[in-house]
Amino acid sequence: MAHEQASLLLSRQLKELNKSSVDGFSAGLIDDDDLFKWETVIYGPPETLYEGGMFKAHLIFPKEYPHRPPKMRFVSDMWHPNIDQEGNVCISILHEPGDDKYGYEKAAERWLPVHTVETICISVISMLADPNDESPANVDAAKMWRENFEEFKKRVTKTVRKSVEEL
Amino acid sequence: MAENSTKPEKSGVITVTVKTPKEKHNVEVKEGATVRELKEEVQKKFNAPYEQLCIIFAGKIVKDEDSLEQHGIKDGLTVHLVIKTANRTAPDPLTTRLSSTTGSAAPDVSQTPFNLGGIGGLSGLSGLGMGSSNFMEMQQRMQREMLNNPDMLRQLMDNPFVQSMMSNPEIMRSLLMNNPQMRELMERNPEITHMLNNPELMRQTMELARNPAMMQELMRSQDRAMSNLESIPGGFNALQRMYRDIQEPMMSAAQETIGANPFASLVNSGSTGTGENTQQGRENRDPLPNPWGSPTPRSASDTSQTGSTEQNPTAGMFNSPGMQSLMRQMMQNPQMISNMLQAPYMQSMMQSLAANPELAQQIIGNNPLFANNPQMQANFTSMMPNLLQQMQNPEVQNMVTNPRALEALMQIQNGLSQLQQESPNLFTSMTGLGSASPLMTGMPTTPTTQSSTPAPTSGILSEGGPLGQGPQNNTAAFSSMMAQMMQMMVGGQQNQPPEQRYASQLEQLATMGFVDREANIRALTATFGDVNAAIDRLLQQR
Numbered sequence A: 001m002a003h004e005q006a007s008l009l010l011s012r013q014l015k016e017l018n019k020s021s022v023d024g025f026s027a028g029l030i031d032d033d034d035l036f037k038w039e040t041v042i043y044g045p046p047e048t049l050y051e052g053g054m055f056k057a058h059l060i061f062p063k064e065y066p067h068r069p070p071k072m073r074f075v076s077d078m079w080h081p082n083i084d085q086e087g088n089v090c091i092s093i094l095h096e097p098g099d100d101k102y103g104y105e106k107a108a109e110r111w112l113p114v115h116t117v118e119t120i121c122i123s124v125i126s127m128l129a130d131p132n133d134e135s136p137a138n139v140d141a142a143k144m145w146r147e148n149f150e151e152f153k154k155r156v157t158k159t160v161r162k163s164v165e166e167l
Numbered sequence B: 001m002a003e004n005s006t007k008p009e010k011s012g013v014i015t016v017t018v019k020t021p022k023e024k025h026n027v028e029v030k031e032g033a034t035v036r037e038l039k040e041e042v043q044k045k046f047n048a049p050y051e052q053l054c055i056i057f058a059g060k061i062v063k064d065e066d067s068l069e070q071h072g073i074k075d076g077l078t079v080h081l082v083i084k085t086a087n088r089t090a091p092d093p094l095t096t097r098l099s100s101t102t103g104s105a106a107p108d109v110s111q112t113p114f115n116l117g118g119i120g121g122l123s124g125l126s127g128l129g130m131g132s133s134n135f136m137e138m139q140q141r142m143q144r145e146m147l148n149n150p151d152m153l154r155q156l157m158d159n160p161f162v163q164s165m166m167s168n169p170e171i172m173r174s175l176l177m178n179n180p181q182m183r184e185l186m187e188r189n190p191e192i193t194h195m196l197n198n199p200e201l202m203r204q205t206m207e208l209a210r211n212p213a214m215m216q217e218l219m220r221s222q223d224r225a226m227s228n229l230e231s232i233p234g235g236f237n238a239l240q241r242m243y244r245d246i247q248e249p250m251m252s253a254a255q256e257t258i259g260a261n262p263f264a265s266l267v268n269s270g271s272t273g274t275g276e277n278t279q280q281g282r283e284n285r286d287p288l289p290n291p292w293g294s295p296t297p298r299s300a301s302d303t304s305q306t307g308s309t310e311q312n313p314t315a316g317m318f319n320s321p322g323m324q325s326l327m328r329q330m331m332q333n334p335q336m337i338s339n340m341l342q343a344p345y346m347q348s349m350m351q352s353l354a355a356n357p358e359l360a361q362q363i364i365g366n367n368p369l370f371a372n373n374p375q376m377q378a379n380f381t382s383m384m385p386n387l388l389q390q391m392q393n394p395e396v397q398n399m400v401t402n403p404r405a406l407e408a409l410m411q412i413q414n415g416l417s418q419l420q421q422e423s424p425n426l427f428t429s430m431t432g433l434g435s436a437s438p439l440m441t442g443m444p445t446t447p448t449t450q451s452s453t454p455a456p457t458s459g460i461l462s463e464g465g466p467l468g469q470g471p472q473n474n475t476a477a478f479s480s481m482m483a484q485m486m487q488m489m490v491g492g493q494q495n496q497p498p499e500q501r502y503a504s505q506l507e508q509l510a511t512m513g514f515v516d517r518e519a520n521i522r523a524l525t526a527t528f529g530d531v532n533a534a535i536d537r538l539l540q541q542r
Helices: A002-019 A117-129 A139-147 A149-165 B035-046 B100-104 B122-126 B135-148 B150-158 B160-166 B169-178 B180-188 B190-197 B199-210 B212-220 B223-230 B233-257 B300-309 B313-319 B321-332 B334-342 B344-355 B357-366 B374-392 B394-401 B403-422 B424-436 B454-461 B471-494 B503-512 B517-526 B531-541
Strands: A025-029 A037-043 A054-060 A071-074 B013-019 B024-030 B053-057 B078-083
Touching (some): A002 A025, A002 A117, A025 A117, A025 B053, A037 B078, A054 A149, B024 B035, B035 B078, B503 B517, B517 B531
Parallel strands (some): B013 B078
Antiparallel strands (some): A025 A037, A037 A054, A054 A071, B053 B078
């Protein structure tokens, strides 16, 4: 049942997104037969360091969706405090539901079954615009962001250029 | 923008909407065209060199040599266009703010399946009072006001009325479900239904809304989400309507009685009783008082209509379709009645009713239930003060909220009418006795051997007595009325088949993809209509 519910929700989202795409990202399936594997292109948000970038990311949903969160991984090179070296996105809404055992995040900030591909992408876009350096996934990037912003800027600009060249 | 919309549909030609963060054009290409051909068209429309164009569809960057069909790009669909910069130092094509395009894009029914989620639905709540025709402007103004004046927000949130309303997810949900537009919206977007049916989430949202600091934080970052919310065509209207039909009347009722209400100066159709609102019909340039605030220019015509036809704003409230459906729902839902009765604002409303018999009369006159039955209306009117007094009696409240007690009352009622038929004399003397006894005043502390349920009941039943009218006539009429009332209350619960009783819940389950109607009915029956519990049950059975 859970499986059917997930397929239902995901195919609905796919239809909606195809019909009227939302600004800021584009999303579709990697393989047309698998509703649980999505690929997205996230546009670097304007007026940020990431502006102009076209970042590819994969979104892998568990069978238990919407009760459990998907995993999101950037395929394009990224340099951001909340994206680890492998490209995995670390934001609270993608964390398993329930209270954080370390007490950093409240349940309300974590995964909720209302999230969709769209809300996730929008959250990621806002994460690009506004990094959270309290719980960095990429410590080096976070350190650079805090201590050597010029260097951070240069590094990000490089990834932006690279992401567009790869298109 | 819509270059093609005037042209008739030609066979073999498809129209694709091409969107950049800045602009949007419809582009026509022949069926079975390649991406290259599409790009050539795009090149003309967007005035950009071919090499810099990059078409993205469904998360994929489509290659020039591919055909559109290959990627499932069909007529009417939208693709994203990125115009790469030839030179990194040149001004970037993406310099416009992302959100600025949202306003210019034509609203689309399916544009935003569910953006509330991103902020836990808060935007929906704070949007309740937002009725400006220019939503964004209003929104920004509100945010500014809120941020400048945290006291206002806290005051609003500390208001007992708002709190009791918000702290009860059940009520909020019922209110939302009550609105046909909202329901439609929910049918279209199962995600919203999901949110509303998740009491935990609702509570969290309300918790958030009550915490000014957190609210402020969220308000700051919800610009984009709000603009998306606006693009749900029904969504905004539904929220606005809900506010107008339910929130506002409730508020004015509360205001009627709570003199020291911090809202008193803010809520419209003040206590002057003329129903005239000084702010009506003109743009509100004052600092926006509260998010549940005064009605909007758009709704002004409705409100003023109500205001002018009704002497008393509170009576007008009972005329509103929202209130009437609320009442209907109350009749069908004992749970809700109990919630309502326990809410402090409800009690103060009752007090005001008790203090103002005319008001009660007006309400009754306006109630469709009574409108068709002048006799019942007259009876009810004469008994209103007492009945209201009775309603405030905690025991009566308990009784009304207990279906089994209602059933028992019903039985007593039937017994009494039978008794009256069989031996009218005995009945009269008994009623007389009832009037004389302290029971009739509804004293909850009466030390009798009777169980607590019959005690207030007989109080109600013998109410006709002290009014100085023919006791028997009155009691008989009252009995029939009570019987009818009880039948409605109890009948709504027990006599309907589960399909009807749980029609809305069944619909919800169906929307969520639970297709086995029989199983759904069984689960709902077993869980007494609790959708969440029913889902758990259904999932476990699989």
